[in-house]
Amino acid sequence: MSVVVARTSGFCWGVRRAVDMVLAEIKKGRGPFLVFGPLVHNPQVLGALEERGVGMSMDPSDAEGGTLFIRTHGITLEERASVERPGVSVRDLTCPRVGRALALARSRSREGYEVVILGDEGHQEVRAIRSYAGGEKAFVISGPGDAEDLPRLSKPFLMTQTTQDSEVFEAVLEVMRRRFPALEWESTICESTGMRQNELRRLLPKADCVVVVGGRESANTARLASIAREAGLPVFQVESQDELDPKTLKGFRKVVLTAGASTPSWVIRRVRGRLLELQGENVGRALGAVRTMVLGNFHVLPAAVAMGAASAVVVGNAAWMPAILSGALALFALQGLHTVLEAGFSPTPGEERRAFVVRRRNPLTISYFSALALSVVLSAFLPPLWGAFLAGAVGLFAAYSLPLLHSSGAPPSGVRSVPGSRDLLFSSSWALLVCIVPYLTLGGPAGPPAVAIWSLQLVLLLMGRSLLLDLVDLQGDAMLGRDTIPLTLGRRRSEALFWTCAALPVILVAFGFARGLLPAPGLGSFAGSLWLAAGYRLLIRNPFPSELSARLAADGSLFAAGIVPFLASIIFEARVF
Incomplete structure (x- = not known):
């Protein structure tokens, strides 16, 4: 089966504008928040906004202070007169295209035209347009048949609901021109x-x-x-x-x-x-x-082992492997437990991974705690300093993730509210547990400058991986209340930062090799940056990549950056276990 996705699918400009304005008001904290009627006709959007504390009511008198939003479809003149209330801040989210149709209906009605609206009679937008067009004096039709049944009109004006079918409009226009030679008209179907x-x-x-x-x-x-x-x-x-x-x-x-x-x-x-x-x-x-492996975070374990093995052949030795395995188990466990907690924070999961985790919460939690226990057991056979670092990593995880247990729907404050804090913590934790801490506890033939270069390129590669995932779903992250780097910097600056994170590891490793600090197998880490670049290009071409394909494009870079240097060490016999 091949699936072709229409590139114009999804949020139109008016809906995106309305949602962005609601999210901006939520950040300002001027609650309580209430929408007069459904903001848009989509249950997932309404559910996500409800999680963020935005209610909905068909009666504007329910707003007692805070902010009252006017829905994107617009409201009638009678409804507009009722929304102004003392102590209530009103934000009009009527789509500008609908607003233009309302203004046109009012002006033509005042000029004495008999306004004919092509649209769905019960739809809120049509109700609003009709009220601006003179109320019962205006006519609502749904197609050419209704146009044939219109009474004699002396000064007709034809307009449309903004979401009307353009071909139906052409058919209606043909009938109206034949019946009313003096007809004036304007298509108010929006470009989107x-x-x-x-x-x-x-x-x-x-x-x-x-x-x-x-x-x-x-x-x-x-x-x-x-x-x-x-x-x-x-x-x-x-x-x-x-x-x-x-x-x-x-x-x-x-x-x-x-x-x-x-x-x-x-x-x-x-x-x-x-x-x-x-x-x-x-x-x-x-x-x-x-899908089960990726969405359940099970791929994290082999990816961390691969990157640790690459670190061992480039700046360490075979003695690192028990520590690498302990660190990989800890990364798998802590990253998985954070996902479980985050899934609980959002009762209506927007991401595929969250939905996957919610359905399998208990077995996944057991597997993550089992991995953490095994990591602790392995640490007993390593120097005490390793155990201290591992305990510190667990403590940092607890400080960052456990507040989610007490969340009431709004994103927690503190370090979690800092844009990019999750990505930076993720990247630095990997570099620490697969390179820096093994070097500090077990030593290695490379000097501190080589370890610093290798660790920094790991952090940059991992940051690039996180940025790629964040760039794929700016809309979803905003709806779920995440403070990601792309939401703070914007797409263009974040794309520039992504390419910086993808390119700098290549420059750093090439510099280290040229100065004799890193062996030839280290050049194999270029594969991680190349994978990131290719993944970005593939995802950009596809307007709606599945979460699975996005994670394969991003996390595949970790496998590439780990496996290729390890294989290169065997092929070139630079430093073989």
Whole structure:
């Protein structure tokens, strides 16, 4: 099965603007927060905002202080008159495209036009437009048939709901021009809607079926499904990957995946990932095994061992391996336990990994604690200094992660609120346990400058890996309340930082080799930077990579940076165990 994802899928500009404004207000802390009606027609977005403390009410009088948001679909003139209340800060999140339609309806009504609105009569946006167009004096139609049934109009003006089908509008316009030669009109279909519909129509000839992702109340999502059905294709409209029917979908070879304007990127990625798992029994089983290993953090253990082995052949010796294994077990355990705690912090997981962890919390927790216990047992056979460093790592983990147990929905304060603190802690912990601490406790043939160069390039590579994952899901991280580096610096600066982290390890290792500080196998670490660069290019080409593919692209760099130097040491017999 091949899956083609429409690049225009997901948040439109108006929805992204509204969500960003809500998140900005949450950061200011001017609560309580309430939306007058649903902000958008998507259950995952509403659920994520509810976790952040944003409520919803159909009665603006429920707002008692704090901030009241006006939904993206706009509100009627009567509703607008009721939102102004003492002590309540009102933030209007009406989509500017809808706002333009409201202003146009009001101006044409005041000029004496009889406004005809092409749209869904019960939709909130249409209700708002009609109120601005004179209320009951305005007409709402849904297609050419309704246009034929309109009474005689002396001064008609035709406009549209912003999410209307452009081809339906053309058909209605043809009827209206024939019936009313003096007709004036303006299409108020937003550019995003038109682009989304046109792209889907271009992709339909390549498809056996179409999967449309979006809320059931979403008008633009329903419109996409209708366009696909009109082309004679089977259509599966779902809100999440859990609604996909494997038995039905396995019979199709070419699937087009598109999504409504209020569908978050993480939902699209999870649907795409689930579709890719349906590629035949053998492929699906293999993908399922890889998915379990990656989402359960089990790949961390061999990755840490590989990077530790590379450190041993470049700046250490074979005596490091017990310490490397102890450190790898500790990294696997602590990183896994942090994931479990973080999954509990977000009751409605936005990430695929969080959902995976929530469903398997108990067995995963047992495996992580077992790994930590084994790490402690191994440390008993190592110098006491190793045990002290290991205890320090566990203490640092407790200080950083255990506050999640007491979280009430808002991100914790302290060091966790510092942008990039998680990434920096992750990177430095790996460098410490797979290189610096083994060197301090067990020694090695390399001098401190060589160890410093090798450790620094490890930190930079690991930071690049974390930045790559953060860049893939800026939207999801913002919705979940994370303070990542890309959310603080912005995409362009973060991309520049990513390339710096990918390139500097190459420069550092090349410098160390040129100065005779590092042996030739150390040059094999270039593979990690090359993997990161290739992973970035592949993910950028795909607008909605699955979380599994993103983690393989990022974490594969750790395996490459560890395995290649180790193999090089054997091939060139530079320093063999």
